[in-house]
Amino acid sequence: MLEYRVEIALWAISGIIPFFMLNIWTNNNLNESINISDVMLSRYFLCAFFVRQFSVVWVVFSFEEDSLMGKVSPYLIQPLNPFFRYFAQHLAEQITRFPFALIIAFFFFIFNQESIWIPNLGILLLSIVSTFLSFLIQFLIQSIVACLCFWTEKASSLERLLFIPTLFLSGLLAPVVSFPAYVKSWVYLTPFPYLIDFPANLLSGNETNISGGLSMQILWIFLLFPLFKKIWSEGTKKYTAMGS
Amino acid sequence: MNFKKYLKVYKKFLHTSLASELEYKTNILVDLITAILSLIGSIFLLSIFFQNNGYIGGWKFEQALIIQGIYTILNGITNTWFNPNLTEIVKHIREGTLDFVLLKPIDSQFFISLKKINPSGFLEIILGFFLLLFCIRINQINFNLSFLTLSLITISCSICILYSLWFFISTTTIWFVKTWNAIEVLRSFLYIGRFPLNSFSFSLRIFFSIFIPIAFITTIPSEAFLGLSQLWKILLEVIVATVFLITSRKFWLFALKFYSSASS
Numbered sequence: 001m002l003e004y005r006v007e008i009a010l011w012a013i014s015g016i017i018p019f020f021m022l023n024i025w026t027n028n029n030l031n032e033s034i035n036i037s038d039v040m041l042s043r044y045f046l047c048a049f050f051v052r053q054f055s056v057v058w059v060v061f062s063f064e065e066d067s068l069m070g071k072v073s074p075y076l077i078q079p080l081n082p083f084f085r086y087f088a089q090h091l092a093e094q095i096t097r098f099p100f101a102l103i104i105a106f107f108f109f110i111f112n113q114e115s116i117w118i119p120n121l122g123i124l125l126l127s128i129v130s131t132f133l134s135f136l137i138q139f140l141i142q143s144i145v146a147c148l149c150f151w152t153e154k155a156s157s158l159e160r161l162l163f164i165p166t167l168f169l170s171g172l173l174a175p176v177v178s179f180p181a182y183v184k185s186w187v188y189l190t191p192f193p194y195l196i197d198f199p200a201n202l203l204s205g206n207e208t209n210i211s212g213g214l215s216m217q218i219l220w221i222f223l224l225f226p227l228f229k230k231i232w233s234e235g236t237k238k239y240t241a242m243g244s
Numbered sequence: 245m246n247f248k249k250y251l252k253v254y255k256k257f258l259h260t261s262l263a264s265e266l267e268y269k270t271n272i273l274v275d276l277i278t279a280i281l282s283l284i285g286s287i288f289l290l291s292i293f294f295q296n297n298g299y300i301g302g303w304k305f306e307q308a309l310i311i312q313g314i315y316t317i318l319n320g321i322t323n324t325w326f327n328p329n330l331t332e333i334v335k336h337i338r339e340g341t342l343d344f345v346l347l348k349p350i351d352s353q354f355f356i357s358l359k360k361i362n363p364s365g366f367l368e369i370i371l372g373f374f375l376l377l378f379c380i381r382i383n384q385i386n387f388n389l390s391f392l393t394l395s396l397i398t399i400s401c402s403i404c405i406l407y408s409l410w411f412f413i414s415t416t417t418i419w420f421v422k423t424w425n426a427i428e429v430l431r432s433f434l435y436i437g438r439f440p441l442n443s444f445s446f447s448l449r450i451f452f453s454i455f456i457p458i459a460f461i462t463t464i465p466s467e468a469f470l471g472l473s474q475l476w477k478i479l480l481e482v483i484v485a486t487v488f489l490i491t492s493r494k495f496w497l498f499a500l501k502f503y504s505s506a507s508s
Contacts, residue, residue, distance in 0.1 A: 174292050
């Protein structure tokens with residue numbers, strides 16, 4: 001992983017959209033209407049950036065490439081589910097990305113000195129747990145989509161479709177509190193707000209329902225995991241190596 | 245340069261790439277839904293911004309929709325032509341197949357930039373056009389010749405700038421081999437083009453006009469569309485577009501001198 005330092009740095013930079021959004025929010029005083037101060041909002045978006053950095057998943061793209069190249073066949077012979085391989089890759093890359101994310105946060109604090117804060121240890125641990133749960137939810141969803149490769153070969157376009165609600169409803173571009181009431185009424189039933197909005201609110205100290213959020217995350221994992229198991233076993237039965 | 249030959253070759257490109265893309269028909273349907281959802285999503289985001297404010301950066305909601313329309317068209321063009329072709333450069337260079345491209349009796353930049361086409365981007369272009377037509381109605385824009393020419397000039401300049409940016413980054417592959425992530429950085433910066441430039445703080449505004457001219461890509465065409473743009477801005481955009489095109493061409497020819505094929 002350390003071989004690709006530059007790339008990982010670039011990828012960390014490509015996640016800075018939350019900061020641009022923060023700029024729009026504070027520059028136009030949009031946050032007054034949702035009762036969040038400038039400082040809290042800037043902490044929120046910084047946390048959203050961090051949560052995104054450590055929960056981003058690209059297993060569909062790896063799996064699709066491996067499946068089109070025929071690399072899945074040798075993996076299937078091994079006594080370990082190949083998704084563990086991708087899982088380990090993701091974890092390794094998250095660790096490599098950590099210093100870069102810290103550098104970006106450092107620059108952020110230079111420009112926004114008033115928003116420096118230190119979360120207490122309990123909150124920090126809880127938010128690490130919930131970020132990891134968010135990563136698990138996304139990993140499971142994408143693995144399910146990736147398994148569709150057994151049927152359609154090009155599953156990544158389906159992933160791009162799923163990415164749209166993730167982008168707009170997860171709270172990466174605007175905190176979920178600011179959503180109009182007709183969206184807020186149902187959005188908390190979907191997994192999306194628990195991907196970024198909930199962990200970011202938790203870490204930044206904004207108001208949020210901690211036990212409710214965590215239990216929804218766990219609930220989604222318990223719903224998605226059997227589905228993944230099922231689709232994986234169906235898919236591997238259906239699997240025929242490329243060219244046969 | 246014999247124009248006819250290039251036109252004929254381009255027709256062949258169209259034919260082959262359309263044939264191969266139509267192999268994945270369900271994909272096109274999925275892409276259609278994606279395009280519609282992403283437009284709905286960005287209008288939703290815009291409506292959140294305008295919930296309690298009449299103006300953002302001096303733009304009304306109806307006017308900001310024009311920016312969305314132009315962004316959607318440009319994004320469609322990117323997905324139809326730039327993205328499939330220019331990500332291919334990365335592959336060509338990594339696998340050494342750029343050799344075959346260079347050996348062909350045709351301009352390498354032409355071949356590399358136009359070989360492939362992804363028809364699902366058309367849907368976005370059409371969606372963007374419909375949104376713009378709708379904007380013409382709600383903003384009560386007079387449809388006359390000067391409006392049409394100015395909008396066409398600015399939009400085609402934006403396309404040139406966008407193409408040059410993509411081509412520029414893909415060309416750096418010759419030195420860095422893997423530039424997927426650089427392309428991701430470009431994508432995330434381009435995302436800013438969905439919002440009026442004036443809604444950002446002064447320092448970001450400078451950054452987006454000088455270093456990465458995203459300001460020129462959507463804001464100036466939208467101003468021209470509303471009939472608000474000053475002449476110097478349009479002239480500036482034409483100059484920027486020309487400079488970008490010439491530089492990207494020069495840069496490609498320069499980079500080719502350093503190309504040493506794979507494993508050598």
